Amino acid sequence: MELRINQKTYQVDADADTPLLWVIRDDLGMTGTKYGCGLAQCGACSVLVDGNVVRSCVTPVAGVVGREVTTIEAIEHDEVGKRVVSTWVEHQVAQCGYCQSGQVMAATALLKHNPKPSDEQIEAAMINLCRCGTYNAIHAAVHDLAKGEA
């Protein structure tokens, strides 16, 4: 099947129900999108599909045919994504970093839909798990982005 990922076209030979995550990681060799739980619980595998954040570990690859997938590898090609990354660095958000690809994707999706989210809207959108406990830094970074201070 034909996939559009990061504005490139790929031919992929995979079963229709293969999770998008494993096609991205193993077939296409892009490892920035992480496996954490495989059950859409943690959000480490978050990618954008047509601009919406989805959990690629439970998204059958057939479901994204004809859609535009964005992974962390291309996030800086997006104007909002680039701001998110630089704010993440400015706030020194990452600790182990394993969940942060997903966090950056979730923040980018939020801000693309709603450039000025309230704190409540940030809390409602930023629900990915982080075992290092970077939640306050994540919130502060998105808060700054929402206020246009980043």
Added chain:
Amino acid sequence: MNMPVDSMEDLFKRPLADPINLSRRRFLTGTAIGALVLGFGLPLGSTRVQAAAGGGAVERGTQVPAFLEIRPDNTVYLRCPFMEGGQGTFTAMAQIVGEELDVDPASFVVEAAPPGEAYVVMDNGMRITGGSMSVRMSYPTMRRLGALARAMMLQAGAQRLGVPVSELSTEPGKVIHAKSGRSVAYGELAERAMDLPVPDPASVQLRDPSQFRWIGKPVKRLDAYDKSTGKAMYSIDLKVDGMLHAAVQHAPRLGMTVGSLRNEEQVKAMRGVHSVHRLPGAVAVVAERWWHARRAVEAIQVDWQEPTADSKVRPMPADFSSDAYLKRLATEKGPVRDDETEGDVAKALASAKTRIEATYNNQYLNHAQLEPPSALARFNGDGSLDVWLPNQAPDMFRADIAKRTGLDPSRITLHSPLLGGFFGRHFLYDSASPYPQAIELAKAVGRPVKLIWSREEEFVRDALRPVAAVNFRGALDNDGWPVAIEAISATEGPTEAIAGKQGEKLDPTALEGLSGKSYAIPNKRIAQIYVKGPAMLGYWRSVGNSLNDFFYESFLDELADKGGKDPFELRLRLLRDNKRLTTLLQAVGELSGGWKRGPFTAEDGSKRARGVAMASPFGTQTAVIAEVSIENGQVKVHDIWQAIDPGSIVNPAIVEAQVNGAVALGLSQTLVEEAVWVDGKPRARNYDLYPILPPARMARVHVRVIESGEKMGGVGEPPLPAVAPAVANAVAALTGQRVRSMPLSRHSFT
């Protein structure tokens, strides 16, 4: 579209220019395989190593070329003795070495060093990443390493410029000859410098701390950008040419063995399957893609066999229940072995007018680091072996692999990629790591194999945070002040659990946090009843303190309440001869806007209260105040104020981040987290049934770092233990309900 990352250069996006110093080239021609450059042994014939050795034993952390390469572009490549798993040690080491070498830490590229004597830099003669020891145990040695390298740069500069060393100085990244106004960049001197003998370690002078540019400053993490863009590579991300993927299905209970596979032929015929394998306590599928391997291995119908008497692992009984086990621990009678005693507890208890008793317990926990364990194993043409795996102790892992494979350690190249969280997960726990399986599979299929444990297979084999039931007795004097405290813990500590038996001395990791308290209570007794349990146990961030401070500091509040004392005032009184802890406690009070216990009504109309607790883990002192309310019958933690005194620190921004992280994990175990076992199996094998703290349950965190100048303590773990008791004490103040077990989600509140 494969992206082979068969070299560490690719992995870490290092500049492509060849490093210029000779030692590096010697390493490359030594034992390195293919494009891999890690895992070399130091070339013993090297003049510089001999010089450093002075003909005898090499002094710790002096083999400069083993640690440092300075490249033509003036970047500095540091092989770090410690693993980076989020705690910021790569950045801290760049600050420490850079300060003395006179290079901006931002110019450093840091990777984990391979196993080997050269990297055993800790004061205690070890090389592990744990116990919050990396910085505090290597600080003077790593500073001296930087100073030795600087001295070599100066020497090389003197040769290059044809002037005496005494006329030279350095500025960041260069040697300066002030008299002639000339300077030479380190990158230009590196080749010459690294071929010089390492100077006598006693000959170098360290920088006056008042002149520090980077130590003590909030230097930016070196890995922040790569970790915000998906570029950082973890074990799970690695790939080598010709690699196959593997997944396993573990026996439902440890110790069970593989019987017949009822549908082996069907599974072999599944898409992408290369082969099906029987392993000790597991079946495996090797496939072209991990998803194929996983789907196939989960389809295998295995007739698991009960453990035999000669089982090499700790067999999990079919009737094990964690709840029943905790009840049993609470009634264990002995034998009792004393750890810490002072005065005469029995007499004080007998003669006191007011006595109280209480029994506490905690829960098992998973590490639940976000990166599931994996291992990549490759046998090379010459029979040598490369293994990439998450680990906190490379020498121990290499020794274990040598034992398992019969290979000489020199034939094993161990790679230690970034850790996607660890919290104690990646020490050497028998049966809890995928690398023995990966090695066996790679050998069987004759190709490199990367094995990833699914989250479910991880949760069933993780080494758990231990449990204890502690029986407390306390006595008050006629004025209501504590005069005696006794804590008898029925438990198995992680260290004795790994050893499989109790040692001659008590396991300090079983009792830390009950023992080692500084309160002036004249009669005390801290003791253990050793109970060997069926669960595999491991170290979990802050280890024994993670449970024991919850017990002790909660019971201390019970004593305060019984005597009609305010818990903050009681602690101040019991610490009145201890200036460091008095200062610390007052600092956290101040940070919170002045101690107030409540209950009080907050601005939003909610009824709230505060609790206080202290801990002394890993050479550091901490004090925490928590503010809570009750929402829908559950505890909401609004704010955590924490004062932390690690003596002195290297990076205040990283310390603050570590406090945040430790508070999150502390809240997680306090509020929601527990590994419950029923019928010998974990009830939860993923985050759906094993909740870890979600963002919505995080508290605001306020940090004050106090540098008392006392001996340097740890940072990664110490901010955790006082969180749970501060919250429990706040809950008691608010609701009148004293909670004597974690997590609080087991209780309901009004």
